[in-house]
Amino acid sequence: MDHAIALDHVTLRRLLELRLGDLRADLQRASPPAEDHDASEVSDQKDSATQAQFAAVRNAEERRDIDEIVSVEAALHRLESGTYGICMQCGEPIAAQRLLAQPAALRCAACQSEIERQRAARR
Numbered sequence: 518m519d520h521a522i523a524l525d526h527v528t529l530r531r532l533l534e535l536r537l538g539d540l541r542a543d544l545q546r547a548s549p550p551a552e553d554h555d556a557s558e559v560s561d562q563k564d565s566a567t568q569a570q571f572a573a574v575r576n577a578e579e580r581r582d583i584d585e586i587v588s589v590e591a592a593l594h595r596l597e598s599g600t601y602g603i604c605m606q607c608g609e610p611i612a613a614q615r616l617l618a619q620p621a622a623l624r625c626a627a628c629q630s631e632i633e634r635q636r637a638a639r640r
């Protein structure tokens with residue numbers, strides 16, 4: 518294991534495990550929309566529509582949390598197997614700075630922005 522990464526795996530593991538703990542706590546906190554959620558702001562809208570919107574937003578957030586849990590767990594697994602920090606697209610090491618900001622990153626910044634460009638273009 519001789520990645521060109523200045524981050525040690527103990528630090529990375531801690532980062533990933535902290536993130537995992539946060540995400541799991543978020544999911545556990547998830548509950549039906551609170552009554553006091555700025556009711557005045559939406560008082561002129563139909564309650565059912567508002568509730569549905571809340572539910573949709575909440576579901577999207579939960580899905581994002583679950584997606585991230587999966588990717589953080591995958592990152593921990595890559596840490597175990599020694600493939601962590603390598604871009605899945607180009608095989609180059611991912612910059613340490615990027616890994617610090619996004620420990621579960623699968624791609625280097627260049628490949629990621631390329632993918633996001635393609636996604637945006639498809640829309």
Ligand SMILES: [Zn+2]
Pocket residue numbers: 604605606607608609624625626627628629
């Ligand atoms: Zn790459």
